[in-house]
Amino acid sequence: MSENFKDIFSELRRKMISEQLISRGIEDKRVLEVMGKVPREEFVAPGERARSYFDGPLPIGNGQTISQPYIVAYMTEMLELTGSENILELGTGSGYQTAVLAEIAEEISTIEFIPDLADRSEKLLTKKLGYTNIRFKTGNGAEGWSEYAPFKRIIVTAAPEKFPESLFDQLEDGGMIIAPVGGFYQNLIRYKKINDEIIQTGLIAVSFVPLIV
Ligand code: SAH
Numbered sequence: 001m002s003e004n005f006k007d008i009f010s011e012l013r014r015k016m017i018s019e020q021l022i023s024r025g026i027e028d029k030r031v032l033e034v035m036g037k038v039p040r041e042e043f044v045a046p047g048e049r050a051r052s053y054f055d056g057p058l059p060i061g062n063g064q065t066i067s068q069p070y071i072v073a074y075m076t077e078m079l080e081l082t083g084s085e086n087i088l089e090l091g092t093g094s095g096y097q098t099a100v101l102a103e104i105a106e107e108i109s110t111i112e113f114i115p116d117l118a119d120r121s122e123k124l125l126t127k128k129l130g131y132t133n134i135r136f137k138t139g140n141g142a143e144g145w146s147e148y149a150p151f152k153r154i155i156v157t158a159a160p161e162k163f164p165e166s167l168f169d170q171l172e173d174g175g176m177i178i179a180p181v182g183g184f185y186q187n188l189i190r191y192k193k194i195n196d197e198i199i200q201t202g203l204i205a206v207s208f209v210p211l212i213v
Helices: 003-024 029-035 046-051 069-078 096-104 115-128 165-170
Strands: 058-061 064-066 086-090 107-112 134-138 151-156 171-182 186-194 197-206
Touching (some): 003 029, 003 069, 029 069, 029 096, 058 115, 069 096, 069 186, 086 096, 096 107, 096 115, 107 115, 115 134, 165 171
Parallel strands (some): 086 107, 086 151, 151 171
Antiparallel strands (some): 171 186, 186 197
């Protein structure tokens, strides 16, 4: 990519940070710093690059979407990361949210159901962008990834109608899950595990693609 394009995208990133994130109340310095750095234009479908910093979701192929920047920032802020976490992510999709997490936390395990998207995001994140703290799996995220459990955080970026509660077994005590739940009307839900009990809090209304299966 020419230097001019790089400049344009970094300017669009700066605008996204101030007009879409800070203006709506995102405060976590790490989240703002990292989203000011990860090249969102690499993650959208090729025909969408010019719109990659648009204030909404965009197509990534296979009928799926990359989430709106604000939603990525909001979910990441809600995870209250300190940097030492191992995170399970369900719904790798383009890998954009994965990259944001990998910049902040220690270790990311990410699962994508559609093989084509799983291949693309793995290549982009490892070969092109050089991340070394992400492990990839193709399959049904609702089953989790028991080999690497328990996780300190679990983030879900496709909406189940009803939350797959067996995932609570893969959450560390003191840990947290952020997930959209519902059908046409969805809410972002936070589940905290405290003394082996699950405490549930509703956050905001959202609109994600459905969790398949
Ligand atoms: N975080 C992604 C958003 C992707 S959209 C991004 O930033 O691009 C949701 C993704 O969840 C889609 O790629 C979809 O294929 C995937 N998905 C749907 N059901 C799934 C399941 N059961 N297990 C794993 N991934 C699933």
